[in-house]
Amino acid sequence: MIQVHSLHTALDISLETIALKEEDVYNNEPHTHSFWEIGFFEKGQGVHTIDFIDYPIQDGTLYFLKKGIVHTMFRQKGSFGKVILFSDEALDNSDLLQQLVYSKPHVYLNAEKLVFVKQLFAQLSFFKEAKYTSNFIRQSLHLILTFFERHASKSILVDEKIHAFLQYIETHFSAKLTIEECATNLNMSYQKLHTEVQKKLGKSPLDIIQERIILQAKRLLFNTQESVKEIAYSLDFEDTSYFSKYFKNHVGCSPIQFRLDSRK
Numbered sequence: 001m002i003q004v005h006s007l008h009t010a011l012d013i014s015l016e017t018i019a020l021k022e023e024d025v026y027n028n029e030p031h032t033h034s035f036w037e038i039g040f041f042e043k044g045q046g047v048h049t050i051d052f053i054d055y056p057i058q059d060g061t062l063y064f065l066k067k068g069i070v071h072t073m074f075r076q077k078g079s080f081g082k083v084i085l086f087s088d089e090a091l092d093n094s095d096l097l098q099q100l101v102y103s104k105p106h107v108y109l110n111a112e113k114l115v116f117v118k119q120l121f122a123q124l125s126f127f128k129e130a131k132y133t134s135n136f137i138r139q140s141l142h143l144i145l146t147f148f149e150r151h152a153s154k155s156i157l158v159d160e161k162i163h164a165f166l167q168y169i170e171t172h173f174s175a176k177l178t179i180e181e182c183a184t185n186l187n188m189s190y191q192k193l194h195t196e197v198q199k200k201l202g203k204s205p206l207d208i209i210q211e212r213i214i215l216q217a218k219r220l221l222f223n224t225q226e227s228v229k230e231i232a233y234s235l236d237f238e239d240t241s242y243f244s245k246y247f248k249n250h251v252g253c254s255p256i257q258f259r260l261d262s263r264k
Contacts, residue, residue: 012087013137015125017080030072030223036090036097037065038144039083040109040117046075050105052218052262060109062117064148066101068170070219082121090138096145098163103152113151120144161186162200165193166208173212174236175243179205214250217243221259228255 030049039062046057050071055063057075065071091097109117124140126132164186169177182205183193197205213235220231232243247255 012090014085041081044079055106060114062107176236
C-alpha cells in the first residue's frame with residue numbers, strides 16, 4: 001500500500017523547518033498525506049515529483065500539496081525553508097480550498113515576494129509560539145494560502161457544479177462508475193452534466209473518470225508491490241486482461257511495462 005502520513009496536533013496546524021545541512025541530499029519515499037501542506041524554499045535545489053510530474057526546486061520556491069496526492073522530494077545539501085501542515089478544520093473557507101485544489105503546485109517567487117512570504121510564515125510561527133488564540137493562527141494561514149492562490153497558475157477553471165462533479169469522482173472513481181450515476185447524485189441530467197463538463201474542462205465526463213482511474217493505477221503500480229490482478233480488482237475491473245488492455249489504450253504500454261519503466 002502507499003504510505004500515508006497523518007497530522008497529529010491539537011490546533012490542526014503544524015509548522016516545521018526544512019533544513020538540509022549535514023547530508024548531501026534528501027530523497028524521501030513516495031507517499032501521500034491525510035492533510036494539506038504549504039511550504040517554501042528560501043534556498044533549494046532538487047526535484048519535487050507530484051503524481052509523475054517533475055517540478056524543479058529552486059531558490060524562492062513556494063509549493064502547495066493537496067491531501068491525497070502522491071509525491072516524493074529530492075533535495076540537495078543547503079536547502080532550507082518552512083512548511084505548514086494543516087487539516088480541513090484549520091481553514092473555514094471552502095471556496096479558497098476549492099480554488100487551491102485546481103492550482104498548479106509550484107510558484108517561483110522573486111526576491112521581493114519571497115520576503116513577504118517569509119514574513120507571513122514568521123507571523124504564524126510567532127502566534128503559535130506566543131500561544132495566541134487559534135483565530136489568529138488560522139487567519140495567518142488564510143493569508144498565506146490566499147497569496148499562493150493569487151500567484152499560482154490554474155490547471156482548470158471550475159465552478160460549483162464542476163467542483164461537485166470532480167469531488168464525486170475523487171471519492172467514487174472505479175471501472176463501474178457511470179456518467180448516469182454521477183448525474184443522478186449531482187441532481188443533473190446526463191446531457192446537462194456532459195455539456196457543462198465539456199464546456200468548462202474541454203473533456204467529456206467519461207474522459208475525466210478514465211483519467212482518474214489511470215492515475216490511481218499508475219500510483220499503485222509505481223508505489224506498491226500489488227500484482228496487476230490485485231490492482232485491477234481494487235479498481236473494480238472484473239477481468240485482469242481487460243484492465244491491461246484498458247491501461248495500454250490510455251498509457252501506451254502494459255501495466256507491467258509501466259511498472260518496470262517508472263522504477264528505473
